[in-house]
Amino acid sequence: MIRYTIKGVDFVKKNEIRILTPTAMLGYGFPEKWFNKGLEMEPDVIAVDSGSTDSGPHKLGLGDMTCSRDAYYRDISKLLKAVYDKKIPLFISSAGGAGTNEQVDTFLHIIKEISKKNDYHFNIAAIYSEIDKDFVKGKLQNNKIKPCGLVDELTEEEIDLATTIVAQMGVEPYVKILEEKKDIDIIISGRTYDPVPIAAMGIKNNFDPGLCWHLGKIMECGALCAEPAGKVIFGILKKDHFKLVPLNPDNKCTESSVAAHTLYEKSHPYILRGPGGVTDLTETTFSQLDERTVKVKGSKFIPDEKYTIKLEGAKKIGFRSIFVAGMRDPIAIKNIDEIIDHVKKDVEENFDDIPRKDYKMIFHLYGKNGVMGEHEFQKDFVPLELGIILEVLAPEQELSEAICSRARTELLHAPYEGRIATAGNIALPFTPLEINLGHVCSFNVYHLMEIDDPISLFPIKYLEV
Amino acid sequence: MKKNVLLKDVAKVIRSKNAGPFEITLDIILKNKSEYEKLKSSGVITKELISELYHLPIDKIIHFVYFDAANAIKITIPRPRPQGSVGEIDMHAAQQHVPLMNILIRE
Numbered sequence: 001m002i003r004y005t006i007k008g009v010d011f012v013k014k015n016e017i018r019i020l021t022p023t024a025m026l027g028y029g030f031p032e033k034w035f036n037k038g039l040e041m042e043p044d045v046i047a048v049d050s051g052s053t054d055s056g057p058h059k060l061g062l063g064d065m066t067c068s069r070d071a072y073y074r075d076i077s078k079l080l081k082a083v084y085d086k087k088i089p090l091f092i093s094s095a096g097g098a099g100t101n102e103q104v105d106t107f108l109h110i111i112k113e114i115s116k117k118n119d120y121h122f123n124i125a126a127i128y129s130e131i132d133k134d135f136v137k138g139k140l141q142n143n144k145i146k147p148c149g150l151v152d153e154l155t156e157e158e159i160d161l162a163t164t165i166v167a168q169m170g171v172e173p174y175v176k177i178l179e180e181k182k183d184i185d186i187i188i189s190g191r192t193y194d195p196v197p198i199a200a201m202g203i204k205n206n207f208d209p210g211l212c213w214h215l216g217k218i219m220e221c222g223a224l225c226a227e228p229a230g231k232v233i234f235g236i237l238k239k240d241h242f243k244l245v246p247l248n249p250d251n252k253c254t255e256s257s258v259a260a261h262t263l264y265e266k267s268h269p270y271i272l273r274g275p276g277g278v279t280d281l282t283e284t285t286f287s288q289l290d291e292r293t294v295k296v297k298g299s300k301f302i303p304d305e306k307y308t309i310k311l312e313g314a315k316k317i318g319f320r321s322i323f324v325a326g327m328r329d330p331i332a333i334k335n336i337d338e339i340i341d342h343v344k345k346d347v348e349e350n351f352d353d354i355p356r357k358d359y360k361m362i363f364h365l366y367g368k369n370g371v372m373g374e375h376e377f378q379k380d381f382v383p384l385e386l387g388i389i390l391e392v393l394a395p396e397q398e399l400s401e402a403i404c405s406r407a408r409t410e411l412l413h414a415p416y417e418g419r420i421a422t423a424g425n426i427a428l429p430f431t432p433l434e435i436n437l438g439h440v441c442s443f444n445v446y447h448l449m450e451i452d453d454p455i456s457l458f459p460i461k462y463l464e465v
Numbered sequence: 466m467k468k469n470v471l472l473k474d475v476a477k478v479i480r481s482k483n484a485g486p487f488e489i490t491l492d493i494i495l496k497n498k499s500e501y502e503k504l505k506s507s508g509v510i511t512k513e514l515i516s517e518l519y520h521l522p523i524d525k526i527i528h529f530v531y532f533d534a535a536n537a538i539k540i541t542i543p544r545p546r547p548q549g550s551v552g553e554i555d556m557h558a559a560q561q562h563v564p565l566m567n568i569l570i571r572e
Contacts (some may be wrong), residue, residue, distance in 0.1 A: 053486055056549025056556055149527075150487040150543050256494075259535035263492045267484040269532035269539045286534060302493065317551065362552045373554045374545060375519055377564050393551045442550035443486045 008146070017201050017237040018043045024222035024231070026050035026092060027067030031325070034232040034247035039082055041234055042209050044089075047197035049220045053443070054265070057314035057457060059098035061441025062161050064098030076107070083185055084120045091174070091187045091197035098312075099166050099191030101130045107188045108463070109111065109305065115465045122185040125177045126461045129166045129190030131311065133159050135457075136449070144450040148310055149267075151446040158444045162313030165445055166191035170275030170309065172454040174200035186236070191312065193274050194220040202237045213279040214299035215242045217272055218261060224336050225261035226251035226292075241297035243289060253294040255286040277303040279431060292417055306450050309457070313445030319357075319397040320437040321404040325411065325426035327386040332425050335416040336365065336386060339425065346410045349376020359394040359403055388426065396437050404434045472510075472568040481562035482543055486548035489558040491515075491540040491565060494547060501536035509570055515540055518564040553564045 020043035023030035027050060058064050065072070076092075083090045096103025104126050115122060136159050139145050145154050150159075150347070159165070171193050177184055178200065185198070195216025203214035215235050223230030223246040230251035236243045244253045261283060263269050270281035283298040327333055340363050347361060366387030369376035390407050394400035412424045451457060473479060478494035493510070495501035504510065516523045520541055528541040546552055555561060 053548070054483055054557060056553075057547075058488070058549065149485060151547075241492070256535065259532075260492075260494050260537060263532065263535060263537055263539050265482050265484055265489075265490070267488055267490060268528050269535070270536065281534075282532065319499065319535045320551070323527075325476055360551055364554065371555060371560050372563065375561065391552065440551055443547055446486060 007319045011098055011313055015239060015429050017045070017205065019201070019219065019235045019237065020046045020088075021198065021219045021222055021235070022046065022048055022079070023075075024049070024220065024224055025052070025066070027065075027071045029075060030078070030222075030231045031248070032078060034230075035078065035082075037410075038232055038234050038247045038360075039086055039088070041232070045091060045201050046082060046088055047091045047093075047200075047219070048079070049093050049192075049194045049197060051097055051099050051191060052193065053312060055097075056440040057313075057443045058439075059096075060100070060166070060312060060443075061314035061316055062439055063098070063100060063102060063163070069110070072096075072107065073110050073114070076110050080111065080114050080118070080120060084118070084123065089187075091189075091200060093189045093192035093194070093197045095188050095190060099129050099189070100164050101190060102129045104128055104190045104293040105190055111186065111188070112465050119284070119326050120465070122465050123181065123183055124186045124188065124463050124465060125181065125184055126463070127169065127173045127177070127187065127189040127192075127461045128461070129169050129192065131165050131167045131457065133162075133165060136165055136311065139449050145311070145447050148446050148448045151443070154445065154447050158224075159313075162445050163315060165311055165313040165324060167449065167457065168193045168275060168310045168312070169196065169458045170307075170439065170454050171200050171203050172198050172276075173203045173460060176455050177460060178204045184320070193310075193385070195274070198235070207237055207239065209277075209301035210279060211240075211242050211276060211297070211298040213238060213272070214281065214284065214296065215244075217279065218244065218258065218296075221261065221264065223248070223251055224255050224264065225258045225259040231365060243294040243295050250257065250290070252292040255288050255294055258294045258296065259286045261457055268381055276307045277301055307452070307454055308448040309454070311445050311447045311449050312443070315444045316439050317442045318393045318395050318440050319400045320440045321392045321394075321397070321400040322435050322437060323390050323404055323408045323428070323433055324430060324435070325388045325408070325428050327388060327426055328384075329421050330382070330421065330424065331418045332416060333383060333386055335418070336368070339411065339414045339416050340379045342414045342416070343407050343410045346414075347407050349404060350406050353397070356392075359392065359399065361403065361407060362391040362393075364389040393440055397438070401434050401436055408433055448454050469572055470570045471566065472570055473566040475504065475570055479562050479565050481558050481560065483544070483548055483558045487544050488541050489544050489561055490528075491542070491562055493538045493540075493565060495536040496557065498536055501533075504538075505531055507570070510538060510568065514568070515542070
């Protein structure tokens, strides 16, 4: 058995930091061919994000991971081989999707399993990001918490209702690890501001933080900034600029593709808020170096006077059942609003022992306005078919199923004006006719919290495998 | 005969997406600098128009920004409901761009 430590490159002397990012989302898989090509370009660090709130509140509400354990195992296996063979450190942020403590531990277990199987040995740091509810309540009492955008003001009740609360850590815990442990091989962090693993090595070595953050912001999406969009990307951070090139030769980074990516999934095109400050791209310039490489300079970081971090949490709000049906009879379709009113009234009468506010019935009418709902602007047409989904929310699964079932039978047989198809109003494709979908969750914590110390809130654990 | 030019004819990208769980962001990226400058100076796309297309009071529009570096306009509006909860119709808000496609740019 050979114990090794990473090569301990002196980045300051080297005047550049080379970063390889295999994909926008760990667990979705990435092409090994282009990743291996990236390894030949001598990266100083492999950095990849694994988190997002974009697939809904379930992950925080129920502790679910974005991808299956198997999918993570597969991706992490490829990465660990590179870490071991090439002695390149690996940073993975927002483990499991939500970045809960349990999800960080799941990633550590995966790494242990793979290491044992392959006789790898690593120095690992894990950073945890769940925030104690009493700590959050204390901050709330001291007026140190405000909504991040359009969410309601936080209350003690909502803090208690949240399954877990995580905070998006900034770069400081990463920097602390890099300062404390020269021979660290792997950092796994809980919920983290997405650009952090990419920005960390640069910030630790005193590169321009504006460039570090902007580079991180682009590369955390892999080669999505290329044309056509790809997965594996290579970034080179210099003192006054950075360069980006996708590894797949069919993808190109162009001035316009990289500039356009700056818009992606963000509220504002050139003011990017993060923990501890704002990245300002007002004076950023993009220039083409060769056919596939773009150079970026001029991005600025403006530190906030008071350091804030974003808290995230979700609560369970009940259980959902649905049915899926189709409607083709043109007379029925013409009368769909009347039919739905009838069904709702019937259900209310049948469940008059249940307070009306305790359950919800929401009809999704595909063919009419299923996708845009109240924003649908086209109204003057009669659909050929309607796809109908009834969504029922109730405090218990049995009740949501019972309401859904009652509504389904009533929709099947509801009378309407001019009805000549008297056997049934809907075509049902699936059994079971009612489908139970389990818990419904809702984001209830999405707030900025002022803090004094961006390190101590995020406990660090060192381990060797 | 002159043909009406619609936004989808001069744009390379018209898209919508979540920007966090409570906002939808709309990106319009023009095909080239010249179309971008023409559109910007024409004043066809306004907060008033967005307000009408998305049934929103003007003061609810969170951002309405021209971004020269990308030949782009970015508009951020509130989500009609928090992402991924009861009554969700578009988890990623990926199909909420359609009202922008047929904006009449010039005749």
